Structure formats: C-alpha cells, structure tokens
Amino acid sequence: MRPFDYVEIRVPAKPQYVGVARLTISGLASRVGFTYDEIEDLKIASSEAITNAVQHAYSEVDEGEVVVGCALYPDKIEIMVADHGKSFDFEETKKKVGPYHEQQEVQFLREGGLGLYLIETLMDEVKVHHQEGVTVFMTKYVGEEQVEENVETISS
Amino acid sequence: MNIQVIIKEEENLIRGFISGEIDAFTAPILREKLATVQQKENLHTELDMSEVSYMDSTGLGVIVAFFKNVNANNGHVKLTGLSPRLKRLFDITGLGEIMDIETDDKGGNI
Helix, strand or coil: CCCCEEEEEEEECCHHHHHHHHHHHHHHHHHHCCCHHHHHHHHHHHHHHHHHHHHHHHHHCCCCEEEEEEEECCCEEEEEEECCCCCCCHHHHHHHCEECCCCCCHHHHHHHCHHHHHHHHHCCEEEEEECCCEEEEEEEECCCCCHHHHHHHHHC | CCEEEEEEEECCEEEEEEEEEECCCCHHHHHHHHHCCCCCCCCEEEEEEEEEEEECHHHHHHHHHHHHHHHHCCCEEEEEEECHHHHHHHHHCCHHHHCEEEECCCCCCC
C-alpha cells in the first residue's frame, strides 16, 4: 500500500475553475489536519499555480485542461499542478522535477510574477519542471513554523 | 466564488466596497469596476475590503494598477478593513510598506 492517499482533479483551463480546485484543496488540507492559517496559505499557493497553468494553457491550445494531483500524508501535503492536460504518474513526475533554479525559471517567473513568489513564500518546498508544459510541485508540512508572520499575529 | 463591487462617489472622495473572493476569475470584474472611476487630479479613494474573504496575486495586481493610476494624478488610495490574513498578503509582497492600509480594528483572526 502506498504511504499516501492520492486525489487528482482535472479542470478545464478556464479561470472559473480555479476557485473550484481551491475549494477542493482546502477540503483535502483540512482532512490532513492543517490549521486555519496553513489552509489559507495552501489555498493561495495552489490558486497561484493553477492560475499560471490556466493562463499558460490558454495561450497555447483552446481547450486545455489543468491537472492537479494531491498526495495526502499524515504530516504533509504534496500538490502537483500541470498545465498540459495529460494525467501524470505522480511518483514518476515527482522524480523528474528538479530544484528551482532562479536563472532557468526567468521566463516562468516573468509570467508568474508575484504568483510564483507567493508560492515560494507560502509553501515549504517548491519545484518546477519544464517538459511538455510546466509542472509545479509543492509541499507543505503540518505545523511548520512561519516565523516572521506569526510574530505579528500574536501582538495584535 | 463571487465578487461584488460597489463604487460610490462622494465629494472629493471615491469609496469602493469590495466583497467576496478575488481570484483569476473575479479579478477582471474588479478591474473593470475600478476602471469606471474617473481619474482626475488629487483624487481621494478608499477601498473597503472588510468583506473580502479571499485574495491572491490576481487581486493584488488589480489593486496595484489602480494605486498606480491614482498616484500618477497625485491622488491617494487607502485600503480599509483588511483582515489579518489580507494584511499579511500585502506585507509579504512588500506592498504593505508602499500602500496606505488600515486593518480591521476588531483584531485577531476572523
């Protein structure tokens, strides 16, 4: 038995489905046991990745699909977002995604802009893979401290 | 997954009330509504965001574009009623330091 539950969502590459995928991921994250704030972070990060995928898919084909794969572990969630409509073998694709290199990703960065920055800030690990489109692979651990931001919350 | 934007023009002050979620789907609606604001010299604007339950970079992009337009005409944009979550989004992107932001005075998480 594999060590995680796997849920895959496929949505048309249209902006109106970003929120649908976000809602699903929010539900999955709460199943894993993330806190309210962590779930909000996950919602933003995954929406950013899906928004990028939607915009990317749009510019290339008319009727693209975005595939979002979520692996649920006891202590973390792994989310993979691909802008090419094909389903992926989660484990295989996971092996292929390399660490994030700033120079290589300049093109993607420019497209993603603030979005990719937010993904990096809100998630614990981020990897980007270019082959037949762009795949973003991101991980968030339950209860991982997000130092700077927590300070403010306490003082308010 | 809806957004509502109401723009009210008072004397020398434009008030915008935004409620709902701002994402890739709804951000263009917000952009259109804000584009209806007549840009003029020294325009004072306030955007009430207390009813915004979700926002990501697509929303930030629209707000920043509006901020730039108003500023270009020596006007002022003030964002009010931000939840701690929303404020944090502005802070981590560095926009919190550039823009005039008033947080929700209820304090704590909502």
